[in-house]
Amino acid sequence: MFFKDSYDVVVVGGGPSGSTAARYAARNGANVLLVEKRQEIGSPVRCGEGVSMEIFKHVDIRPDPSWFVNQVTGARIFGPSGKFILIDAKNAGDEVGAVIERDAFDKYLATEAARDGAEIATKTSVVSLLKDGGEISGVRVRRMGEESDISARLVIGADGFESQVARWAGFNTNLKTRDTTSNLQYRMTNLDLDPRFTDFYIGSAAPGGYVWIFPKSGEVANVGIGLLLSRIKGASEAKDYLDAFIEKDERFRDASIMETVSGGVSVSAPLDKVIADRIMLVGDAARMIDPLTGGGISNGVIAGKVCGEVAAGAVKEGDCSEEYLQRYEKGWRELLEEKLYRDYMAKEKLVTLDDEALDKLIEVMSEVPLENLSTKEILTAIRTKYPELVKEFEDLI
Amino acid sequence: MIELNDDKCMHCGACVGACPANAIYLNEVILDFNDDCTDCGLCVRACPVGALSLIRTRGLKVPAATA
Numbered sequence: 001m002f003f004k005d006s007y008d009v010v011v012v013g014g015g016p017s018g019s020t021a022a023r024y025a026a027r028n029g030a031n032v033l034l035v036e037k038r039q040e041i042g043s044p045v046r047c048g049e050g051v052s053m054e055i056f057k058h059v060d061i062r063p064d065p066s067w068f069v070n071q072v073t074g075a076r077i078f079g080p081s082g083k084f085i086l087i088d089a090k091n092a093g094d095e096v097g098a099v100i101e102r103d104a105f106d107k108y109l110a111t112e113a114a115r116d117g118a119e120i121a122t123k124t125s126v127v128s129l130l131k132d133g134g135e136i137s138g139v140r141v142r143r144m145g146e147e148s149d150i151s152a153r154l155v156i157g158a159d160g161f162e163s164q165v166a167r168w169a170g171f172n173t174n175l176k177t178r179d180t181t182s183n184l185q186y187r188m189t190n191l192d193l194d195p196r197f198t199d200f201y202i203g204s205a206a207p208g209g210y211v212w213i214f215p216k217s218g219e220v221a222n223v224g225i226g227l228l229l230s231r232i233k234g235a236s237e238a239k240d241y242l243d244a245f246i247e248k249d250e251r252f253r254d255a256s257i258m259e260t261v262s263g264g265v266s267v268s269a270p271l272d273k274v275i276a277d278r279i280m281l282v283g284d285a286a287r288m289i290d291p292l293t294g295g296g297i298s299n300g301v302i303a304g305k306v307c308g309e310v311a312a313g314a315v316k317e318g319d320c321s322e323e324y325l326q327r328y329e330k331g332w333r334e335l336l337e338e339k340l341y342r343d344y345m346a347k348e349k350l351v352t353l354d355d356e357a358l359d360k361l362i363e364v365m366s367e368v369p370l371e372n373l374s375t376k377e378i379l380t381a382i383r384t385k386y387p388e389l390v391k392e393f394e395d396l397i
Numbered sequence: 398m399i400e401l402n403d404d405k406c407m408h409c410g411a412c413v414g415a416c417p418a419n420a421i422y423l424n425e426v427i428l429d430f431n432d433d434c435t436d437c438g439l440c441v442r443a444c445p446v447g448a449l450s451l452i453r454t455r456g457l458k459v460p461a462a463t464a
Binding site: 037038039044046125160161162163164167174175177180182183184229232233234235236237238239260261262263264266 | 407408409410411412413415417419422424425439441442443444445446447449450
């Protein structure tokens with residue numbers, strides 16, 4: 001027996017959002033199944049593995065040496081000319097974070113979920129939603145070639161960027177090309193880097209996106225690229241741009257690639273609605289990724305906790321209606337929505353800037369005292385020097 | 398129609414999430430295309446490694462299957 005035929009809550013997707021939702025639903029008394037289609041939780045990795053320290057404030061997660069491998073002290077953002085600004089952890093606080101091992105991190109979160117009572121089924125694909133008189137009543141799964149039905153009072157879609165649950169349930173998750181990115185990353189070794197910093201390169205080296213270097217140590221780092229789909233004309237551009245970046249940078253001359261990782265990342269505003277009767281969406285599936293950085297772990301975990309708690313409450317009350325689930329909708333938006341929209345607007349502006357404008361931006365930002373490094377202060381400083389760069393953003397200042 | 402180069406595919410799902418018709422399903426290492434594909438070619442651009450290509454079939458007659 002790998003799973004029973006009935007649960008209070010079925011969570012689809014064993015990433016950080018799904019595991020956290022399953023954990024908090026189980027911890028608060030619900031009978032929970034976490035379904036993961038892959039044969040191993042956390043593997044293969046599809047992530048840049050940078051995470052903000054925000055999660056430790058909101059969710060009961062303790063840094064474990066198995067996955068918390070490098071806490072950085074700052075982020076350096078390089079303009080096209082090579083000039084950079086340093087965003088220091090002392091000033092920017094939890095925005096600057098750590099580099100983790102996602103495979104171990106995902107297993108850690110799944111273990112926490114299991115400890116709190118959730119059951120986990122791996123190598124089990126959800127192939128459709130069950131409906132009873134138009135109402136969602138569970139999921140149909142396939143495991144080792146056999147299909148079976150699992151009834152659930154509540155289904156949580158945590159199935160990521162390519163969420164099927166969301167689409168099956170009728171949510172419009174279609175992304176505009178300017179809200180979608182194509183990403184490729186190499187885990188490189190035999191490097192000699194300063195492990196104290198995560199590095200970001202903006203401009204024409206990565207149209208509409210950026211190149212990142214996230215060090216796990218001085219020797220090993222994730223070196224990756226994200227390109228905005230609306231800027232991509234043909235096939236294989238993420239790979240071509242990343243290879244070109246690595247080719248012309250001396251630091252990579254003696255490096256080797258240990259792993260290649262790819263994937264899609266949304267850089268959109270969040271969905272207007274992530275709940276309906278008997279269903280909730282969380283994490284990348286709900287488009288909770290930060291549209292400026294492309295980071296999804298923190299937001300997914302923070303929302304996952306709220307999602308799990310509300311799921312348990314709904315089950316306890318015997319009310320899994322959309323009306324009851326508004327508690328989740330309201331709860332996660334209170335924590336995340338303002339920043340998501342602000343960062344979405346910042347991204348929308350940034351992608352319009354050419355190399356010359358980006359260099360001006362870096363130049364001005366390098367002159368703003370670090371302790372004042374808020375969006376408002378930055379925009380004000382830019383307005384003083386290059387008013388044409390922030391014309392459309394007057395209302396934010 | 399979309400042609401997949403298995404040698405290049407990373408099974409990452411970038412094409413799945415980018416598809417406006419939900420015509421692609423990724424099951425671990427198997428990429429399935431269904432009949433909803435409109436040949437828009439977005440997946441070809443979204444694929445980070447160039448594993449997909451759009452084969453023009455317009456004007457070509459596909460012979461009916463015979464028993």
